[in-house]
Amino acid sequence: MNLSVDDKDTSLADLDRLAQIAQDVVARARRSGASAADAAASIDTGLAVGVRLGEVETVERTRDRAVSVTVYFGQRKGSATTADLDPASIGQTVEHACAIARHTEPDPANGLADPALLASTIPDLDLWHPWDLTPAQAIALGVEIEAAGRAQDARISNSDGASVQSGGSLTAYANSDGFIGCERATHHSVSVALIAEDDAGMQRDYWYDSVRRAADFASPSSIGIKAAQRTLARLGAQRLSTRQCPVLFAPEAARSLIGHFLSAASGGALYRRASFLVDQLGQRLFPPWLQLVERPHIPRGLGSTAFDAEGVATRDSDLVRDGVLARYILGSYSARKLGLQSTGNAGGVQNIVLEPGADDLPALLRRMGSGLLVTELMGQGVSLITGDYSRGASGFWVEQGELAYPVEEITIAGNLRDMYANLVAVGSDVDPRSHILTGSLLLERMTIAGE
Amino acid sequence: MSDLIRTAERQLLTPGGLATRDLDRVFASLMGPAIDAADLYFQHSRSEAWVLEDGIVKDGSHSIEQGVGVRALSGEKAGFAYSDEIVLPALLEAAGAARAIAHAGANGVGKPLAIAPARALYPPVDPIDTLSNEAKIAVLREVDAYCRAADPRVQQVIVSLAATLDTVLIAHSDGTLAADVRPLVRLNVQVIAEADGRRESGSSGGGGRYGLDELLAGGRAREFAREAVRSALVNLEAVPAPAGTMTVVLGPGWPGVLLHEAIGHGFEGDFNRKGTSAFAGMLGEAVAARGVTVVDDGALPGRRGSLSIDDEGTPTRRTVLVEDGVMKGVMQDKLNARLMRAQPTGNGRRESFAHLPMPRMTNTYMLPGAHDPGEIIASVGRGLYAVNFGGGQVDITNGKFTFSASEAYLIENGRITRPVKGATLIGAGAEVLKRVSMIGNDLKLDEGVGVCGKDGQSVPVGVGQPTLRIDSMTVGGTA
Numbered sequence: 001m002n003l004s005v006d007d008k009d010t011s012l013a014d015l016d017r018l019a020q021i022a023q024d025v026v027a028r029a030r031r032s033g034a035s036a037a038d039a040a041a042s043i044d045t046g047l048a049v050g051v052r053l054g055e056v057e058t059v060e061r062t063r064d065r066a067v068s069v070t071v072y073f074g075q076r077k078g079s080a081t082t083a084d085l086d087p088a089s090i091g092q093t094v095e096h097a098c099a100i101a102r103h104t105e106p107d108p109a110n111g112l113a114d115p116a117l118l119a120s121t122i123p124d125l126d127l128w129h130p131w132d133l134t135p136a137q138a139i140a141l142g143v144e145i146e147a148a149g150r151a152q153d154a155r156i157s158n159s160d161g162a163s164v165q166s167g168g169s170l171t172a173y174a175n176s177d178g179f180i181g182c183e184r185a186t187h188h189s190v191s192v193a194l195i196a197e198d199d200a201g202m203q204r205d206y207w208y209d210s211v212r213r214a215a216d217f218a219s220p221s222s223i224g225i226k227a228a229q230r231t232l233a234r235l236g237a238q239r240l241s242t243r244q245c246p247v248l249f250a251p252e253a254a255r256s257l258i259g260h261f262l263s264a265a266s267g268g269a270l271y272r273r274a275s276f277l278v279d280q281l282g283q284r285l286f287p288p289w290l291q292l293v294e295r296p297h298i299p300r301g302l303g304s305t306a307f308d309a310e311g312v313a314t315r316d317s318d319l320v321r322d323g324v325l326a327r328y329i330l331g332s333y334s335a336r337k338l339g340l341q342s343t344g345n346a347g348g349v350q351n352i353v354l355e356p357g358a359d360d361l362p363a364l365l366r367r368m369g370s371g372l373l374v375t376e377l378m379g380q381g382v383s384l385i386t387g388d389y390s391r392g393a394s395g396f397w398v399e400q401g402e403l404a405y406p407v408e409e410i411t412i413a414g415n416l417r418d419m420y421a422n423l424v425a426v427g428s429d430v431d432p433r434s435h436i437l438t439g440s441l442l443l444e445r446m447t448i449a450g451e
Numbered sequence: 452m453s454d455l456i457r458t459a460e461r462q463l464l465t466p467g468g469l470a471t472r473d474l475d476r477v478f479a480s481l482m483g484p485a486i487d488a489a490d491l492y493f494q495h496s497r498s499e500a501w502v503l504e505d506g507i508v509k510d511g512s513h514s515i516e517q518g519v520g521v522r523a524l525s526g527e528k529a530g531f532a533y534s535d536e537i538v539l540p541a542l543l544e545a546a547g548a549a550r551a552i553a554h555a556g557a558n559g560v561g562k563p564l565a566i567a568p569a570r571a572l573y574p575p576v577d578p579i580d581t582l583s584n585e586a587k588i589a590v591l592r593e594v595d596a597y598c599r600a601a602d603p604r605v606q607q608v609i610v611s612l613a614a615t616l617d618t619v620l621i622a623h624s625d626g627t628l629a630a631d632v633r634p635l636v637r638l639n640v641q642v643i644a645e646a647d648g649r650r651e652s653g654s655s656g657g658g659g660r661y662g663l664d665e666l667l668a669g670g671r672a673r674e675f676a677r678e679a680v681r682s683a684l685v686n687l688e689a690v691p692a693p694a695g696t697m698t699v700v701l702g703p704g705w706p707g708v709l710l711h712e713a714i715g716h717g718f719e720g721d722f723n724r725k726g727t728s729a730f731a732g733m734l735g736e737a738v739a740a741r742g743v744t745v746v747d748d749g750a751l752p753g754r755r756g757s758l759s760i761d762d763e764g765t766p767t768r769r770t771v772l773v774e775d776g777v778m779k780g781v782m783q784d785k786l787n788a789r790l791m792r793a794q795p796t797g798n799g800r801r802e803s804f805a806h807l808p809m810p811r812m813t814n815t816y817m818l819p820g821a822h823d824p825g826e827i828i829a830s831v832g833r834g835l836y837a838v839n840f841g842g843g844q845v846d847i848t849n850g851k852f853t854f855s856a857s858e859a860y861l862i863e864n865g866r867i868t869r870p871v872k873g874a875t876l877i878g879a880g881a882e883v884l885k886r887v888s889m890i891g892n893d894l895k896l897d898e899g900v901g902v903c904g905k906d907g908q909s910v911p912v913g914v915g916q917p918t919l920r921i922d923s924m925t926v927g928g929t930a
Binding site for chain 1: 512545551651726727843846851853928
């Protein structure tokens with residue numbers, strides 16, 4: 001079985017076979033005594049090319065297959081995976097899962113999703129756009145992107161290279177309540193990282209694009225030029241003295257602030273009481289203008305899916321309404337642990353949209369006046385259990401609404417609860433390259449540690 | 452070693468009707484005038500994990516992965532393909548895709564394969580079978596019971612026990628034929644403690660390349676449990692960390708993540724060959740204070756970061772990176788060593804058969820100095836004493852790195868006073884190590900928990916160091 005982006009598209013026939021495998025695994029688990037079972041079968045294939053300084057560096061062909069099964073013996077659970085789709089290996093995998101379930105202990109929250117929540121129709125989300133790309137074409141595209149960036153300025157002295165990737169994934173999920181669902185999706189990306197040098201040393205930055213359909217890519221030269229501009233802008237970076245000041249997160253950095261919120265609002269962290277959002281349902285966490293919505297069915301969306309990892313139908317739904325936490329992010333297990341219902345988030349969130357504001361980045365800079373614009377964050381330093389936040393940052397010092405000079409080797413710190421409550425504005429400059437869609441975020445005040 | 456080859460052949464080649472001699476045919480289709488080198492990496496990996504939470508063993512999982520990665524090298528170029536079926540037609544197809552990196556030419560041959568000599572740093576045991584399932588579960592329950600009994604503020608205990616066995620067979624066109632059977636085990640304990648509406652967590656764990664029986668011998672599980680509880684309770688008392696530049700004392704062991712980020716990545720061969728590391732071209736120059744000696748040593752028996760041979764079949768060894776403050780060496784795989792006219796150092800590693808190898812760290816640590824740790828603390832008027840860390844990150848081009856403390860204390864007038872909340876520390880690699888002014892006599896390696904990520908590939912690593920005084924470093928607190 002082979003899915004190829006440059007051969008004939010056999011994805012529908014392959015999906016049928018994956019669906020058959022998933023259903024066979026479930027049936028086999030039931031014959032082995034499981035009272036309930038579910039299974040997923042998948043194939044991911046792709047081509048990845050790396051070029052550097054105008055020459056190809058790597059050409060990689062990828063193909064990954066996997067079958068996973070979870071069995072329930074009453075409220076006891078076991079799971080197993082294999083990369084070998086051979087029937088004998090699949091049989092052993094089911095037996096491994098059953099052997100484990102003989103040793104685990106009953107957990108009342110275990111089990112398949114509520115059948116009433118399962119997806120009954122599967123809308124076409126326009127996610128399948130194979131890219132007819134040969135290695136030679138991928139190399140030429142990478143070379144073009146890198147060359148556009150290197151041509152920008154003589155101070156671009158070196159390159160970490162450009163990459164071009166194209167891939168497709170086919171997934172089938174079945175459970176013993178009779179659900180079977182298949183999805184196919186393509187994902188293509190390009191990126192380039194450049195190095196600039198002056199008397200003070202070297203700086204590196206990058207830019208990328210990420211799409212479902214190759215026609216949606218930004219132009220190759222614009223990606224190279226953007227990487228070059230970002231890299232050059234970092235030359236001569238200074239440190240700041242330790243202070244408190246307003247902080248504006250550029251969209252590519254703002255995304256992570258929303259990501260921390262999503263992690264803290266997720267069932268796994270909540271039922272373990274390992275989140276600062278425990279018992280916060282219905283509480284005002286953000287300013288009243290803030291609206292955060294999950295929209296799983298955006299055509300060609302990077303996080304779009306018709307059903308979650310348990311077959312539960314996904315649907316548009318508010319996460320934060322007028323600044324108030326409207327719901328948690330739950331799969332069946334965490335929902336039962338919390339006495340709630342699944343929100344169709346087994347396996348994670350789909351597209352998350354922070355409703356954009358009216359101001360673009362220059363307007364937000366003017367609104368901030370003096371403060372820090374963060375374009376890159378480094379390290380971990382985020383505790384979801386307390387909300388304490390301390391990360392390395394680089395970006396620009398802003399004076400009177402204008403970029404004054406690049407800054408690096410500083411940290412920014414605060415507590416996420418305060419940071420969310422004291423958000424001043426969200427920008428109109430939404431970054432489309434992620435399943436988290438947000439513009440810039442302006443925060444009233446954080447602690448900067450530096451010299 | 453030939454026993455290992457036989458074991459690996461039986462596991463990896465025999466089921467698909469292959470033998471080592473068939474690999475010559477694959478090399479014949481891989482090699483050509485424009486191909487400098489090629490290799491085959493066969494891998495079978497079996498893992499098992501058990502999880503206890505809410506006082507019950509609620510989940511367990513088992514997984515099997517296997518396949519072969521085929522790489523052809525031409526100058527700086529690498530063609531790569533892999534297959535999860537280890538049969539001759541799949542191998543030849545992958546070889547065809549990999550060699551497309553260089554223009555087609557007449558078929559050549561590699562050197563005849565010969566078994567490479569190596570010493571085994573760990574026993575070829577399947578760690579999953581070194582303990583019965585009943586015994587594994589008993590350990591999880593014992594750790595849970597110990598943590599809950601230790602303090603009434605303990606509200607949640609999550610314990611996981613994981614074991615993996617990797618069997619690899621490596622054939623390289625330079626004639627290398629090598630095999631390795633690699634056990635890896637790990638126990639992890641996370642505790643959530645709650646008091647007066649405040650919640651904090653603490654975690655601990657460790658492992659290495661041996662069986663579960665060895666991991667659990669000598670009460671080590673109970674030590675991890677005690678440590679996780681202690682750390683959670685300390686954090687319940689923590690006050691906001693200071694913000695600004697100050698003297699920092701790092702405890703021994705895992706805080707060696709400093710070395711991994713501050714210099715380790717910048718000393719990897721690929722970044723030095725490409726000139727993208729802040730340390731490129733600095734061999735022989737001072738990069739740290741006098742007295743600082745840092746090594747990468749993949750040949751320590753049984754350690755998590757150790758390998759008898761790397762993933763290109765090169766025996767691992769001890770490489771001196773910094774000696775008495777001077778940059779001495781770079782970590783190499785075969786590709787970068789050839790292009791830099793250097794020797795491979797046994798640092799060619801890959802996450803799996805489905806990934807390309809590259810220079811990676813193994814166990815990276817600083818050798819001990821002369822100072823008593825108590826004397827180092829006593830020397831500090833006001834500063835931070837950081838004893839445990841989460842992870843770190845580095846920008847190898849400008850050398851800026853971060854690492855995030857998860858347990859730290861204020862030092863006031865030479866004494867450890869109050870615990871402070873976690874905070875990120877930031878600095879520049881080449882500058883921070885020049886500010887090391889005291890090196891302790893208490894070298895310790897970490898317990899065996901490290902995972903290093905690079906270009907999307909994760910590999911197990913180790914770190915270590917003695918207590919260190921750094922005269923100034925930026926601490927990212929709020930107070």
